[in-house]
Amino acid sequence: MYSIASPTQARSKKALERFLNVAAELLANDSFEETGISQIAQLAESSVGTFYRLLADKDVLLYAVHERFVEQGKAAIDALTDEINRSEAPLDAQIEAFIQRVIALFVGSEGLLRALVRRSSADIQFRQRFHQLNAYIGQAFCRIALARLNQLGHPRPEQAADLSAHVLIAGMNYFTMIGAMGTTPRELIPGELSRLVCSYLEVQKH
Incomplete structure (x- = not known):
């Protein structure tokens, strides 16, 4: 079981953040596994002793990076959902905006995502956290869609909103990981996914 205590001292908090940033970059570049703790500490402008005091080992560091990624994702989804629910745009426009913004959240994190997904295939804790984030995105979509039942x-x-959420998550995850969906241009993906979902939900046209 991986666990990390949140530092109380400002200096330790900054050191931990640097370790997480370095690890995220190494994961994105597929060089985390071969990078030793001493080199990680050097890249983070810290010491090996500080690394062990804050994180114990590389598995805990990896888990902490994943945990931060999920928590930041949840916070961004909360802010996005609140913003969309406050808008006066028609539902089809809200759905397209949601899809577009969720995809945009993970632009630039493809390497990190691929590394974390690979780890998830062999580690149940990582897999559970990905399921939690996917479920969070799906629940947010359902709140937006069902806020205008009429x-x-x-x-x-x-039932339709729940199924639509699963279809969307699968599509967006594939797009984020692969960077493409068939021959459809990247810039058209949000609109086409929105068209698919709105057609199934039978969203009224405005």
């Missing part, structure tokens, strides 16, 4: 024509809107 604009949905599907006879079972709650």
Whole structure:
């Protein structure tokens, strides 16, 4: 079981943040496994002793990077959902905005995501955290879609919204990991995913 105590001293907090930033960059560049703790400490402008005091080993560091990634993702989804729910845009425009912004959240993190997904295939704690983030995104989508039930024509809107969320997550994850979806240009992906989902939900046109 991986665990990390949150430092109380400002200097230790800054050192931990530097370790996390270095690890995230190494993961993105596929060089985390071959980089030793002494080199990680050097890159983080810290010491090996500080590394062991804060993190104990590289597995804990990896887990802490993953935990930060998930928590930052959740916070961004919360802010996005609040913003969209406050808007007066029609539901189809809200759905497209949600898809576009969620995809944008992970632009630039593809290398880190691929490394974490590889680890998730062999580590249940990592896998569970990815499931939590995916579920969080799906729940946010459902809150947006079901906030305007009168604009949905599907006879079972709650079930349809849940299924739509799973389809969206699968599509967005694939796009984030691969960088493409068939021959569809990247800039058209959010609009086409929105069209697919809105058609299934039978969202009223405006």
